[in-house]
Amino acid sequence: MANPSPRLRVAILDDYQDVVRTLDCFGKLQGHEIRIWNDAVADVGILAERLADADVLVLLRERTKVDEALLSRLPNLKLISQNGHVPHIDLAACTRYGVLVSSALTQRPSHPTVEFTWGLILAAMRNIPLESAALRKGAWQSTVGLGLRGRTLGIYGFGKLGSMVARIGAAFGMELLIWGREGSLDRARTEGFAVASSKQALFAQSDVLSLHLRLNAETTGLIGPQELAVMKPTALLVNTSRAELIKPGALVEALRIGRPGKAAVDVFEHEPLTDPNDPLLLLPNALCTPHLGYVERDNYEFAYGNAFDQIVAFAQGTPINIHNPDVLKQGALQ
Known part of the structure; x- marks a missing residue:
């Protein structure tokens, strides 16, 4: 019998409207430990304190920058999951710290x-x-x-x-x-x-x-x-x-x-x-207006749905949409 997927500690940042819990796709994270933050924080010290125990970090678009200063203070982090391009994520630093970055790059127009x-x-x-x-x-x-x-x-x-x-x-x-x-x-x-x-x-x-x-x-x-x-x-x-x-x-x-x-x-x-x-x-x-162009429920279902699918795949040992595959050589899934 296959081993059950591990229970992951998942942190979701920048959910400004406190909408993530109301999305249909949120059910994909059932069985994992979820913590959601609704405010916007740029201070590395505050972020490091909040995310100290997180195995997985979920981002929406480019709302939070992830670089060496933050990654060096997150010893438990294994996966960053989001949808879209990742210019705000230091992929080289993620690789050095053994953090996998999964983000779907789709051709779906906004x-x-x-x-x-x-x-x-x-x-x-x-x-x-x-x-x-x-x-x-x-x-x-x-x-x-x-x-x-x-x-x-x-x-x-x-x-x-x-x-x-x-x-x-x-x-x-x-x-x-x-x-x-x-x-x-x-x-x-x-x-x-x-x-x-x-x-x-x-x-x-x-x-x-x-x-x-x-x-x-x-x-x-x-x-x-x-x-x-x-x-x-x-x-x-x-x-x-x-x-x-x-x-x-x-x-x-x-x-x-x-x-x-x-x-x-x-x-x-x-x-x-x-x-x-x-x-x-x-x-x-x-x-x-406060950057509302992409802020629409169906769009959120799509973006967060992709992010949550990536978490499920990671938990099953079959990660998808990987941006820094060299991490896999370091045994990141072990």
Whole structure:
């Protein structure tokens, strides 16, 4: 008879909404000892104290950084499990400490982020949050918004998400204008969308400009004062990708000048952002939301489901979705 899977001590970090226990996939961890933390902590000392006894650490996206300083204080840790890319995890350090990293890299596009992008566009163009708040204070129709039909939707980065946002824009009757790397431009031409003559032209001609670039060394700080300054005073810049695509401070200064006239932002350089006096939050022409693009129940079922499947596989001695296979040579499963 096969040996039963070991009972693991599983720590789940950064469950901001205390939602993990309510997910259907949570049942996959039955039989293991679970501890869930709902706050956001960056202090290594606090994290080390909380995770001292953990065999398994579950992360959601890139909310917590795992590096040498933390790993050196977690003698019992055997597995880090999550879904998606792992730029926040020091894989070399994990290997040195015998910690396996399992994370599924799927081709499933983030439909919730695309939907949320359009929620921001509609809310900002028609002043929905402002008008709703004003109505509760007794005001009636205090602004005049702008419609979408016939206006130019600029898409910077025509990949999975950018292409979906573009198609919805076309359904609204918008004129599409695309910019990005050559692959983006080729895909856009194939779908019959217009390509901008230059990056500068994209910023100058767009009435709504939505960013859909992956953050890397090439794209960090790609957008600065020069690009923003040519945008129309009636234009809206939308960022549901990464804050670091824009040079630090550039968007705040551009909004103060009035080019672009508005921004809708779901991502910030430092998250979670809990300072109500952050310069961007104080601007009346900035619609800001707390990185909600991927925060949707079906998406959570998928992401945590993958993470929990990896824990089950590890407990059975057959780990999956491994990012540092050299750990297996060290007898990590023993």
